[in-house]
Amino acid sequence: MALKNNFLDVFLSFNLWKYISNKRKRQLGFLSILIIISGISEIFTLTSIAPFLEILANPQSKIENNILRNIYDLQFSFLSLDKLTFMLIVFLLFLTLSALIRLLILYLNDFISALIGNELGVKTFSSFLYRPYEFHLENNTSKMISLIVTKIDSAIDSIRSIINIICSAIILISIFTTLIGINIFITTATLASILLFYLLLALILRKRLGVISKKRSFLIRSQTQSIQEGLGFIRDIIIDNCQNYFLKIFTFNDRSLRIIDARSYFIAGSPKYILEVLGIIFLLVTSILYKENIGNELSIIPLLGSIAFGMQRILPVIQQIYSSFVILSTNKDSILDLVEILKHTGKSQEFINASSRKILKFEEEISLEKISFKYSNNPKYIIENLNLNIKKGSVLGIIGKSGSGKSTLIDIIMGLIKPQKGSVKVDGVELLFGENGNTKQWFPRISHVPQEIFISDNSIQENIAFGINKDSIDNAQLLKAIKNSQLDSLIRNTKYGLNMYVGERGALLSGGQKQRIGFARALYKGGDLLILDEFTSALDVKTEESLIETIKNLKRQVTIIIVSHKKSLLGFCDEIIELESNC
Numbered sequence: 001m002a003l004k005n006n007f008l009d010v011f012l013s014f015n016l017w018k019y020i021s022n023k024r025k026r027q028l029g030f031l032s033i034l035i036i037i038s039g040i041s042e043i044f045t046l047t048s049i050a051p052f053l054e055i056l057a058n059p060q061s062k063i064e065n066n067i068l069r070n071i072y073d074l075q076f077s078f079l080s081l082d083k084l085t086f087m088l089i090v091f092l093l094f095l096t097l098s099a100l101i102r103l104l105i106l107y108l109n110d111f112i113s114a115l116i117g118n119e120l121g122v123k124t125f126s127s128f129l130y131r132p133y134e135f136h137l138e139n140n141t142s143k144m145i146s147l148i149v150t151k152i153d154s155a156i157d158s159i160r161s162i163i164n165i166i167c168s169a170i171i172l173i174s175i176f177t178t179l180i181g182i183n184i185f186i187t188t189a190t191l192a193s194i195l196l197f198y199l200l201l202a203l204i205l206r207k208r209l210g211v212i213s214k215k216r217s218f219l220i221r222s223q224t225q226s227i228q229e230g231l232g233f234i235r236d237i238i239i240d241n242c243q244n245y246f247l248k249i250f251t252f253n254d255r256s257l258r259i260i261d262a263r264s265y266f267i268a269g270s271p272k273y274i275l276e277v278l279g280i281i282f283l284l285v286t287s288i289l290y291k292e293n294i295g296n297e298l299s300i301i302p303l304l305g306s307i308a309f310g311m312q313r314i315l316p317v318i319q320q321i322y323s324s325f326v327i328l329s330t331n332k333d334s335i336l337d338l339v340e341i342l343k344h345t346g347k348s349q350e351f352i353n354a355s356s357r358k359i360l361k362f363e364e365e366i367s368l369e370k371i372s373f374k375y376s377n378n379p380k381y382i383i384e385n386l387n388l389n390i391k392k393g394s395v396l397g398i399i400g401k402s403g404s405g406k407s408t409l410i411d412i413i414m415g416l417i418k419p420q421k422g423s424v425k426v427d428g429v430e431l432l433f434g435e436n437g438n439t440k441q442w443f444p445r446i447s448h449v450p451q452e453i454f455i456s457d458n459s460i461q462e463n464i465a466f467g468i469n470k471d472s473i474d475n476a477q478l479l480k481a482i483k484n485s486q487l488d489s490l491i492r493n494t495k496y497g498l499n500m501y502v503g504e505r506g507a508l509l510s511g512g513q514k515q516r517i518g519f520a521r522a523l524y525k526g527g528d529l530l531i532l533d534e535f536t537s538a539l540d541v542k543t544e545e546s547l548i549e550t551i552k553n554l555k556r557q558v559t560i561i562i563v564s565h566k567k568s569l570l571g572f573c574d575e576i577i578e579l580e581s582n583c
Ligand SMILES: Nc1ncnc2c1ncn2[C@@H]1O[C@H](COP(=O)(O)OP(=O)(O)O)[C@@H](O)[C@H]1O
Pocket: 137, 375, 376, 377, 378, 382, 400, 401, 402, 403, 404, 405, 406, 407, 408, 409, 583
């Protein structure tokens, strides 16, 4: 019973089936036909070795198979091959054909699995990209990276293993039925003992494989996390001289993962060697028993030869089934994680593509009505019962101590996070969250300069015209944004100009330059609602004044929300609200 459950668990991988495209399913269908042909060709190969050995042992004997005898008679009239050569050629032809078909199956299996892996990878990544912001607040990036990068590989391995199991099972059945035709006693006895050996092994290892699978899934994630954190904080790590701390965590995770993998490779590969010996011993013993009881001496050699040949072909096939079973068992938990994520793909993406073409009307005002918000990990409300009206074209200032919820309030206004109570309305239309909501129709109106600017390792122009293909960048708008954000001198001073690279996460830029890129990005997007979240904190007085000039020029053309403590910025706000700290 326990073993049955484990087998069922393993076939959970079939859950992935739903997320595979029809094209790949058709390719898999073609592969199954090939697998059946391969089974048939195995039967032919095996059937043709017996007459060959028979004639080799006793040149006087006849070809017993009717079809083969007819072909032999037919060829004799013009090729005049003798019986032995004829049977040798027939056997070699079938043997080569079988090998070629198996080669083709091997190639297609790897190829189709790789393409399926790519499909699943794209689906997983897009499922993360299209998830609401709140999902990302609660989920660890290492978990997501490990799913996309490593756990997809586990899925490919599993798909390949399932195909292997099916293919091997069909070949096993084909060879088995043929061998039974040759000698039922030796075949059944030998095969039953081999199968019993593997079954016992699977039963003994069942628990251990389950533990390996769980550990593996966990370690893949921790390993990604240790790399990500180690390299992500490299500046602080160098200054604080704590490389060793991160190295230790990595060493532990990496070592454990590799040892676990080595262990499962060993578990998967080792029985073969024991069985090769056991198989031959068993074959010899049963043959001797058989000969003593029934057989005559002349017929035993071709019989033994045929069965030994059949077993030699059956052993790797059973071994293949077993090792695929081990691979499936050790990847089970990684696949369950993947299926969990894939459940959320599809609908949201199609929906977003269709609905993001519409844009919410914003002609009059944004109103916040009795908003209360708390993060899921903290029972305290950060914002409580807040009412706020922002008229189109006005400038709103938000002040308050650090941690008082200024950025949180902005996220609520932007429709990134959903308040537990109250509603946000744009021109009277309530912002609705979730897959069928309208927040995506609100985002295009917003130009947001966050507290921390994300810089991608690309050219400066791609960082300003963010997420837009280089060829589709509007040059006039780009130059205007650069000028108004005081970036022109930076660009003039490098020989690469607009193509200047900014380094990973803007490592080649100063804090102030990053903030100006963030500002230029917002200007390039040209939304109706410009939100500046403490964006002048790293600017020198002169640059700040110039940017304030730009903002002043935008007054009335766009609606502006400024989070800042600087009098110079707050001076031209129409209204200022102060958030109280609840902590
Ligand atoms: N993703 C989050 N999950 C849980 N708590 C958060 C999260 N982001 C911010 N907070 C908490 O919410 C409070 C307000 O944060 P924030 O809006 O960033 O403040 P401010 O921008 O005014 O400095 C802080 O106490 C902070 O610890």
